Amino acid sequence: MIELTGVSKTYRMGTVDVQALHPLDLTIEAGEFVAIMGPSGSGKSTLLNLLGCLDVPTTGVYRLDGKEVQSLDEEELARVRNRKIGFVFQNFNLLARQTVLKNVELPMLYAGVPRRERTARAKELLAKVGLAERMTHKPNELSGGQRQRVAIARALTMNPAVLLADEPTGNLDTKSSHEIMELFARINAEGSTVILVTHEPDIAAYARRIIRFADGRMLSDERKEAAG
């Protein structure tokens, strides 16, 4: 599913090159539930951006769903993000001025899905995340947990190969955090690959595989048999 070979990332900060991610080999199979942990600056967000095709690696080969994506241009990367990847962000990143329904429809808009089909699919997903009653609301009329569930519904619209979540519970209270994680667990149980970045151990505990990072290097890669 995801196959990184010798992937690294170097940023240029003024005249200094900063090695955000040292060369790394990593394979994640379809259906896995992975948590990436580490302090800030450890390279975990850089990795997530590379996995999400928001950024391209400086070196190495990234094979996503059987296709090499490290040398694609902007236009092609946009298509990969649209069809193969679902993003969930810490600060939700919903379009504030659009309704919940329109937000969830958005990825399908860029995929060229006809309006009727879009609306039907968006309603179906909002029902799945328990927000069928809030479709016509604007994001700012919802609680943090509800907003994150909208974001998850949006991430799922195109049936992505992988769901990427960057600190999805970072802005939520404990109760909402666990509700969101239950939702991820359920989505994973239904067969989706889920990769999330977090620094909270009780959030990472939902995953069945935990990869730890520090200073741009992978420290450990543990697998559990059952979710905690």
Place this chain on the structure above:
Amino acid sequence: MTAFLEYVGIALENLRLNKLRSFLTIIGIVVGVAAVVTVVSIGEAGRHSVVSEISQYGDGFFVIYPDFSQGNAQSYPTITLRDVDEIRKMPGVNKISPYFSFGTLATVGRETATFLINAGSADLYEMEKIELVAGRFFSEAEDRSRQKVVVIEKAFADKYLGGAERAVNRQLVLNNSVYRIVGVYKNPDSFLSGMEGVQYRAFMPIGSAPVRWAGDRVDFLQATSYLKGEELDRLVDEIKAFLAKRHRVEPDGYFSQTGEQLQQQVSAVFNILQTIIGSIAGISLLVGGIGVMNIMLVSVTERTKEIGIRKAIGATPGAIMGQFIIEAVILCFAGGFIGMLIGLAASGVFSAATGWPFFVSGRAVLLAFLFSSAVGIFFGLYPANKAARLQPIEALRYE
């Protein structure tokens, strides 16, 4: 197509959410388009007004006049009453009149007024499309027998003679000769009328004019013909050759102008004027376009985050570009439409005030639309491209 409509929807939504700003942005375009449409429409109205005034004389209308700068003491270009009588017999000539204008004082009782008198033949009645309000025009017989009769304009009759009806058959002393008023006519409301100031106008038979040039010379001749186009030009050349031969001068000793030529010349002048003034008005459109670009750039910066989100979930650079260009075009198009309405209203008011015909120039309307859309695309291009090239991670981080 569906995607396009979606983008239009997104753009409209965004413009609606920023009503005041959208409105202020398009003012520049509104003013520019209104200026262009007004100028072109008024110009068009002016052209029609002048051309229709010229065409009153009919297509076969022409004038021939001598070039006084040519010749020498023995022979020089001139037109005499006898020349006109000969030309009248030429095939193709319909109406013809010599034309001799002079200013003179008129005495009515104890009052005096200045007259500009046009002396000619009875054919002037039809050629000049004279609109009688009382009495009649002078006749050919009166011209031949040198009757001292005169046809005066209504304004004079109203002021000094107690109205048109009462003026008929009254006497008028012109240049110390007594003339009988046989008719009163109404000066057409022309955009040229009123330019003569306080001079009154009158027509009289050239045979009875109180002053005359030696040898019965006249200022020029005017005539109409059934001929048109090249055939008319040929007739005019023939007459000029005839005159030149009689007076032993070169044929280029006579100028001529046909109604058709005059219409073309006037049209050409109006075209030039319209183009020049229209271009100046167009500059305000350019300024308006720069205003649109400015606001679009602000909008792109403000919505960096939104652009990042859209890109993260799969918007291609082309899609982002399309969104912003469509927004700019809608702005300019709306501005163009409002400007067009204002421009048409302004030219309507202008035509009501001046009495010129109200003329909706399809060309101006089309031009305004095309131009404002082009301005939208042109000035939307740079901001849209800037938006499309934003890096998704950078854009997402933007707060």
